[in-house]
Amino acid sequence: RPGAVVDPALGRWADSPFKRGLRQAWQAAAGGALALALAFAALWHPPRGPAAATLAWLGLTLLACTLAYSGVAILHQAWGTRWGGAPAWRAQVSAWREGATLLGVVLASALPTWLGLDGTSAVLAAALGAGLLGLGWLVRRPGAAALPTAAVAAATEAPSPPLPPSLTTAASPWRDAAFRRLLAVFMLNGVAAAIPATLLPFFMADRLQAAGLQPLLLLIYFGAAALGLPLWLRAVRRWGLSPTWRAGMAASVAAFACTPALGAGDGAAFAAICLASGLALGADLALPGALLTGVIHQAGAGQQGEGRYLGWWACATKLNLALAAGLALPLLAAAGYHPGQAAPAGLQALAWAYGGLPLLLKLAALALLRRAEQRHPTWRDTA
Structure with a gap:
């Protein structure tokens, strides 16, 4: 890329x-x-x-x-x-x-x-x-x-004034501890989301044996994400950005938890999972960028140095998918899975790579966000 x-x-x-x-x-x-x-x-x-x-x-x-x-x-x-x-x-x-x-x-x-x-x-x-x-x-x-x-x-709100700048506008974003912590959470959570996206065709075809349902399930997933955005915006007004994002991560973990147990003929159950995890996806779409905006303004880079931050953010967004493929596909090959095969051991490895590994990464991202939130209390602000 x-x-x-x-x-x-x-x-x-x-x-x-x-x-x-x-x-x-x-x-x-x-x-x-x-x-x-x-x-x-x-x-x-x-x-x-x-x-x-x-x-x-x-x-x-x-x-x-x-x-x-x-x-x-x-x-x-x-x-x-x-x-x-x-x-x-x-x-x-x-x-x-x-x-x-x-x-x-x-x-x-x-x-x-x-x-x-x-x-x-x-x-x-x-x-x-x-x-x-x-x-x-x-x-x-x-x-x-x-x-x-x-x-x-x-919105019945006034813009909050930025904190005193901690960086000069010429400084690298990597000198900003808040940016480093937020980017680490974003990438860990992004890889957790990118692994199922990478493995979905294999999971649908070989594990569920329902490849024809893939377009419908994608529509359900992304449609639920769009419909869930207003709900997450209301939650931000009550809980703040970081706690709401953590709630979205927890909802995603709960929705995806039983995925490794699915097998052939479980297309309807997987559709329900797609609906629930799609609703949780709305938090991942809206809230990281909003947190990044706050980090940029608190660093004193608002209205003068946003591009430096957003360039690295865009780079991380694209690397998430590459890292997911680089992590999941070699692990699957080492575990004995090959596309189109029906060996039970390989299919079980596929199920755990598709549904289990993302859960571990999502939980790690949630814990990392909770720790970063303690260091940056403004991430919990509601106004």
């Missing part, structure tokens, strides 16, 4: 246009969106010629897509992070962003079948254009760099 390697550099780059003004940030986002749309469309139309030329074309256009997407995504996240605000407001901003992303993922999975690759490219370009129009509207609003007052009034 080349984007993960350069994400920290893209994060440092993203700070530059913001320092010159929101209009320059919008122009940078527009340039990245145009590059993404063109590269994505070109990806499906390699020139005719030798196989080596086709592979080179695919490699270059895919690299361009990845880099352009990473740059635009970091700029977009930095825009929302600059607002800061009270915990419930930060969670709301993060939930809307991640909820829209989730909806986009679900739609994108179906668009090639409905519209073909060229139609999908057109929808991507239209969606990027609509997003840029929305950001352009924000740029033209007076005081757009600050927290939108109408939104704060609707």
